[in-house]
Amino acid sequence: MIVSEQLLHWSHFVVVCLFAVGLFGFLVRKNAVIALMSIELMLNSVNLIFVEISMRSGSSEGILMVVFVITVAAAEVAVGLGILLNLHRVKRTVELDAFKSLRG
């Protein structure tokens, strides 16, 4: 496979930007659903760099790791949204500040 130098630079830039946007959204936004979406963004940026490494080194292990990451991400979203539904049933809100009683 022939990878142009430009694509390589752009790919790294996209990965870094996606991770930063996801981190920012996770730390700043108040809505718990959007916090979960931000986690998805971060996981996707990591997937992108796994694919890139795998394609550059010619080994399949990166692809395999991406498959594992996608599985765990799907599972995490399912559990997260289930917990969120139950919390919404109790608190009638999904804003993260309302869940102070979860503190130990």
Add this chain to the structure above:
Amino acid sequence: MFTIATAVGVISSKQPVYSAFNLILCFFGLSVLYLLWDATFIAMIQVLVYAGAILVLFVFVVMLLNLGKSASFYARSWPSLAGVGVTVYLFSLMLLRILNRSLAISPSGGQANDFKHVAHLLFNEYLWPFEVLSVFLLALVVAIVVLAKPTADGEVRP
């Protein structure tokens, strides 16, 4: 560019539904990026699992909870400031890292794309993580059922 723009849209739109639809666009952009790397299998899985399954979950929950425009956009003030600081710090760190590195392109062996090889690896060398993952998914199903189950007297669990 398109991917980044939609990702910014995810975290900046006030209505959670718009966030979800921006997230769909972002996932499609990511799958195009995977196609640019010749990873057709991953691009396919991306569209199927993320845009197909996860986004349906998100949209379903947003509709079910009837989330409107949130009154206050951000979290409390000091964690927001800390979040901005941490994000800027990490972003500059990673950007410096990718700008400083000399990009050595090794000629790929050409077998990374071969899905037969991926499957061979998955069921031989990585069989044990694969089995752990399957047990994990089983535990997940049980956990979801326990979470969603009403109690014996028909009351919804508080």
